[in-house]
Amino acid sequence: MKMILGLLGGAVLGAGAALLFAPQSGRASRALLRDKATKCTHDVQDLVQSKGEHLRNKLQGFKHHAVELAEKAPDLQEMTDDLAQRGHEILDRGQEVLSHGMDALTKAKSALDTALDEEEAEPTLA
16 A cells, blocks of 8 residues: 555656656646646545445455354354263263273282182192
């Protein structure tokens, strides 16, 4: 934007300098200079208006998107709560299964130890 304004300002100054050194009468030069300045002013106004409309359209799009997100927020919160609850339930169930597995493993080890102790205690027949 600064570059465009700089270019337009340079064009106006250049046109003004050219008109001042042109071999025309002062009245004709001033009229030409006024026309060029008017055209440059209109060009800048058109540019500002165009960019303003573009920004308004972008802001309306952002506003629409923000409204959609705000409308979805309660649903997302509910989904997050449900997922967290399911995660806790799965974790609790996993801990329960792990505990039962550890109990079974302890019983199996105990039974194996008992069997090995009994086998060692039996006299060997040779």
